[in-house]
Amino acid sequence: MMTPNAEKLSPRQEMLLRLIVKEHVETAGTVASGTLVDHYDLGVSPATVRNEMAHLEDLGYLHQPHTSAGRVPTDRGFRYFVERLMEDHALPQNEQRTIAHQFYQARDRIEEWMPLASTVLARAAQAAAILTAPRTSGAIFKHLELIATHGRAVLLILVMEGGTVEQQMLVLSEPMNQTALREAADRLNQTCAGQDAEQIKARMREFPPLETDIARLVLSIMEDAQGQLSDEVYYYGLSELLQAPEFAIAEDASTALVRILEERSLLHAVLAETLTPSVGIGSVRVLIGGEGRWDELRTCSVVLARYGIANYATGTLGVVGPIRMHYARAISAVRFVANVLGELVYDIYQPDLRSDLRVTSVKQSESPAEEV
Amino acid sequence: MMTPNAEKLSPRQEMLLRLIVKEHVETAGTVASGTLVDHYDLGVSPATVRNEMAHLEDLGYLHQPHTSAGRVPTDRGFRYFVERLMEDHALPQNEQRTIAHQFYQARDRIEEWMPLASTVLARAAQAAAILTAPRTSGAIFKHLELIATHGRAVLLILVMEGGTVEQQMLVLSEPMNQTALREAADRLNQTCAGQDAEQIKARMREFPPLETDIARLVLSIMEDAQGQLSDEVYYYGLSELLQAPEFAIAEDASTALVRILEERSLLHAVLAETLTPSVGIGSVRVLIGGEGRWDELRTCSVVLARYGIANYATGTLGVVGPIRMHYARAISAVRFVANVLGELVYDIYQPDLRSDLRVTSVKQSESPAEEV
DNA sequence: GTTTAGCACTCACGGCGCGTGAGTGCTAAA
DNA sequence: TTTAGCACTCACGCGCCGTGAGTGCTAAAC
Secondary structure: OOOOOOOOHHHHHHHHEEEEHHHHHHOOOOOOOOHHHHHHHOOOOOHHHHHHHHHHHHHHHHHHOOOOOOOEHHHHHHHHHHHHHHHOOOOOHHHHHHHHHHHHHHHOOOOHHHHHHHHHHHHHHOOOOEEOOOEOOOOEEEEEEEEEEEOOOOEEEEOOOOOOEEEEEEEEEOOOOOOHHHHHHHHHHHHHHHEEEEHHHHHHOOOHOOOHHHHHHHHHHHHHHOOOOOOOOEEEEEHHHHOOOHHHHHHHHHHHHHHHHHOHHHHHHHHHHOOOOOOOOOOOOEEEEEHOOHHHHOOOOEEEEEEEEOOOOOEEEEEEOOOOHHHHHHHHHHHHHHHHHHHHHHHHHHHOOHHOOOOOOOOOOOOEEEOO | OOOOOOOOOOOOHHHHHHHHHHHHHHOOOOOHHHHHHHHHHOEEEOHHHHHHHHHHHOOOHHHOOOOOOOOEEEEEHHHHHHHHOOOOOOOOOHHHHHHHHHHHHOOOOHHHHHHOOOOOHHHHHHHHHEEEOOOOOOOOEEEEEEEEEEEEEEEEEEEOOOOOOHHHHHEEOOOOOOHHHHHHHHHHHHHHHHOOOOHHHHHHHOOOOOOOOOHHHHHHHHHHHOOOOOOEEEEEOOHHOOOOOHHHHHHHHHHHEEEEEEEEHHHHHHHHHHHOOOOOOOEEEEEEHHOOHHHHHHHHEEEEEEEEEOOOEEEEEEEEEEEOHHHHHHHHHHHHHHHHHHHHHHHHHHHHOOOOHOOOOOOOOOOOOOOO
């Protein structure tokens, strides 16, 4: 049953596996030998197909729910498919144009980028979309605003170079009025503008009086903001997914899926997959059935990619769907949206970058999907 | 079948309706005359109960799925229950304390208020929570920041009095470098600080050179920000809901629900319910089965409230659940969280308010649920 | 007039059996 | 190595039916 990965399939076995995956993705049911010869005239008889199927089952690529039923790809079968058999189909031109156009229209309204990306991605991949906002890896101070609220409580708004905004409440050790706050903010604005956390720290060591409660909070916010992933995870597309028979019928699968999407810690952990070093911007990562590591994902597959400017400002996006997912479509959708978002992010950050830093985003239909 | 609302039920009919609703909410099934006498010793025989049930059915408060089945409350039955029969049970003390504590711990991290409120509300009401961030009705300019990105594109960050932040991209008619942008921003900061849209417009008429592309955009953002509801709708708690039998089994009901939560335009329309004049802050509104006006909500009920400071800074929050919802719990949860959020909002906005403007938030177990 | 015991009637539900046919594995011949 | 032929398996759908929960009605009791 379980043989080493090294096992190489014959061309005919590969073709069969490919067709079985295709059929199964379309019908959501088991695939019979007869159905295959009917649909694809293979030049061989059902009996031959059956023999090969039996072999593929021995190798662990197929599974038979019960005797006298057709075959279904296993997780491993899907993985083989994604790694080696999937034809690399780019998103249809008109779909690409539509998406590009939607983002073009929303280009000025930054707050719409994430919601738009989530709906677009969900529709294009026909699965649930998940994504995080882009984050800069080195936060640079731009402007601080302090707003008196009541008593010793102050609302602190910190604008980073590139436009990231962080808000936090701050309780001072002693009350200050709005004028005093204004002065304190201006003092920091003058000394810190254009500096990163390290430089600000150095300057605080030079002039100890700078090191106020407020300055310390600013520093801690800047350091937090350098974390690799944004906290807020957007998702959309459950309605796309609940159409799928495996979720409508087996309600435990759908419950599992909803929990995945709503349980932020789990989502975070999954998204963090894209942070492991092997993955550069543009390459797409595919997790099938949790890959043995994620129990909650046993019935799902996840397609993930990073977007943005490598080592500078990046976010993660991806889709979650049933294992029986249209991987080619999902992967190309993820890649395409990652590129579009990457362009948008690039447009915001460009002035901060020397031109050689620019990472030209990966073109559609370039690198094959990268596997974990 | 359909008799005017004026119909007044006898005390015994009311008691029966109340018990039937109670049973049905607990069991999710039909309620039989025998079950009632067993559970609640009513001092009468099942036959009497049956007679009353038949009468209540004639009046449209109960429904019988088929002959020889028990009764189930109709939408109208639930409505009568919510309006007149529901005992006003406040959230248990320890639950109140837990929630208050969670908000206390997150009081400084404004960005966590909405996510926290959504999870807390979903858990307390055992239904899906929906909410919008608070919005000020009169936006007052505080600070403008302009960040050069590339070419003629500029990132504009506008901070309002009270701490609302709006971001938008702006494409200038002619390029400006960061220094020029800085100057333009400072000019506006000096002239506009502390003013609302009307005052800024007046000033622009006095000094026409003030009326730049940037100033116009700032104005339009401020005017947009005065809309009654925030665009972003948070929701959480599908996983709570999918436990309920009517959603697990009848998958169309669950699909409908997911669509409601994901379809932002619909959600918006529902939330806008709270904007109609009859509802003040603190009062809770209950929509049962769409009330004939919302087809998509035919299988759901919604409990809504506004929170914040009336006529000044308010948001909406509520829960969505099956019609067979625990209304008392849902209503008290909505009211309690609305109050807690109201306090937080108040703490931010206090300095802008004269003390007589303060709306003391409604205490738990005060006003009965208000009906639409 | 109201309540209730008694009784006939209804009908959803679950279990059972079974025919059907889709699909397989095996064997032996091409 | 392929394939025709065939026996075998077994999920699925269907109809049947007993069961019992629950009702409506009627007539007697309060």
